[in-house]
Amino acid sequence: MRETLASSLRTHLGAYATIGAVVTALAGGFAYTAGWLSPGRLTPTKLVDAFAPPGGPALGHRRNHAKGICFTGVFESNGQGSVASRAAVFAPGTFPALGRFNLGTADPGAPDATVRVRGLGLQITAANGEVWRSAMIDAPVFPVSTPQAFYDLLLASRSKDPDALKTFAGAHPEFAAFGAWAKSAPYTGSYAEERYNGLNTFLLVAASGAERPARWSFVPQGPVVPISAADLAARGPDHLEKEIAERVAKAPQRWTAQLTLADPGDPTADPSKAWPETRATVAVGTLVVQRIEAEPDGPCRDINFDPTVLPDGIRVSDDPFPAARSAAYARSFDLRTAEAKHYPSR
């Protein structure tokens, strides 16, 4: 048998070389596609790992916006959105909503006053079963223009070099608008007093097929009382969760869902650029938060608020962030669901 193989190899050397070459080429192409030969490629794994604090990530939790509390309620659509989008969530009607108020931190135990960015994860399910998910923040603009710049920002903010952030800001002038907001904007004492902005640009698709770029925000209907960081700190490390639970137990809380329609020439690919205040807005409905539930075993814990989960009638635009967020959120979701045993249940 051994001799046969050896003589076969001699006789068919060219054939064996061809087989080897074909298999190697395919395997090499596969390895390249998987990024195994490109250590510089920005992968979802790298992006998600960059959120981890020095002591490592909080197992079982979201890798960012880790501190949060669940809610359920309804979205009362007034039908005004149907002009711009054929999405079933914009047809007149009342649809179930669930979501999560959260803080932009990788630490689920972070004291409220130490976190600058607050967020709203939201899921609305239309009558036909189509789902619209969004993850919004209270900042008026996103810090940077590209996913790569966002990764660099994460690295700079974790860097031991005390000038890393200054160097980053110098290389990324678009960071100034967010920086100014972070430095000077007042806090509020309640998740219910925040305006939550989608920041990313999506395309609304009308029944006619016409497409128009838009952004959206959820604007609080109640009064907003600005407070200082010191006032917030004095109210305790978990004030926001206690406050929203008490507030909603007394009365449902409401936000106006507002679409902002782009004019030709408005920057759609860059969420660090605000659109002019004069852009047309359409109030398309009201989010009514009716019930607060703790996150452990709560309805929002196992939902990935992936902003590319969209109904027919809303599409991604040339904004590169929804795709990058979707890829990174999926990685975070893979990790935390695999670590579910580390997540304390009630």
Place this chain on the structure above:
Amino acid sequence: MTGPVQTFTRLQRALHWVMAASILAMLFIGVGMVSTVGPQYLSLFTTHKTLGIALLVLALVRLGVRARSGAPPLPADLPRPLQLAATASHYLLYALMIALPLIGWGMLSASAYPIVLFGPVRLPAILPQSDTLRTLLWHAHVYLALAFFALILLHLAAALFHGLVRRDGVLASMTLAATRRGDASGP
């Protein structure tokens, strides 16, 4: 005409090559999409879902066609271990063709994602939301897909071995140029 058939039917050959190209594309799309945060991530993911379900349907059709039309016998002089390897690897290939799309569908279901194929076309969930299930299925999907790729490389190497070294007609039984002896409608 009598005697065993020497080639696969034209339908079988067409199914084989369409699926071969699609499965290879699926495997490349799979490893490509989980290693990028670029805008192509979304179109890769959508294609992966849609093509995956199409392949599940094609695999079931192919099994039915195989049951009806059979397969040409392996050459009688092929050593017994290679005959066994050929049979076992074909069972595995069929099993993976059906299992991987089902596992992917189950993974999306257990993740509580709406399963949108394109536009308004959606599939129902086949499993309830569950962290444990999705983790199990996620790992199964990844490792079985890598095993599938390895098995395809082996299958390809074996096919070329038959065609270039043994020249025993096994490769020719699946190539598009093959004509089927006894196929009255054949060219």
